[in-house]
Amino acid sequence: MNLTAWFAMRSRREVAAVFLVALFIRVGYMWHQGPLPPLIGDAGEYHSFATNLLSTGRYTGVHGEQASRMPGYPLFLAFVYALFGESVRAVQWTQCLIGALSCVLMYGLAAELLAAPWPLFCGLAGAVYYDLYSTCPFIWSECLYSFFLVLSARWLFKSGWPPTR
Secondary structure, eight states: OOHHHHHHHSOHHHHHHHHHHHHHHHHHHHHHTOSOOOOOTHHHHHHHHHHHHHHHSSOOOTTSOSSSSOSHHHHHHHHHHHHHOSOHHHHHHHHHHHHHHHHHHHHHHHHHHSOTTHHHHHHHHHHHOHHHHTTTTSSOSHHHHHHHHHHHHHHHOOTTSOTTO
16 A cells, blocks of 8 residues: 555544654754754764765765765765755754654654554654654755655555564
């Protein structure tokens, strides 16, 4: 079943509630963190790979290294930078949206497995879970990784498959 058909079957109010609660918490936490985080350590390396990719067309880090980071997150940063300019705030907002969508996908996966009201509980539990919202304000790969983890679990699950699968 594709995602469009899935959303048509679910309560739009429950999906909207999960998304809005998750987004509100992530944006609130982002604003609570204060000024933009420094681009040092992992964040600095991700940023460097992304900016070098956009400016030179080459996947290189601060010191010219080419293989010290997996390309997924730097490519995501480069995409956001290409759309909105070299803006950490744009990355934060994008990650808040992705984090909220992760909670909606958790709701959807739970709806395939559990009866009401548990899917709503699972979606809201993901919305308030600290380790899922605390990474949104930082230039770290965890937010994007969590999204793809839940998305792959949702796509890999087929309701007609036996539990042993």
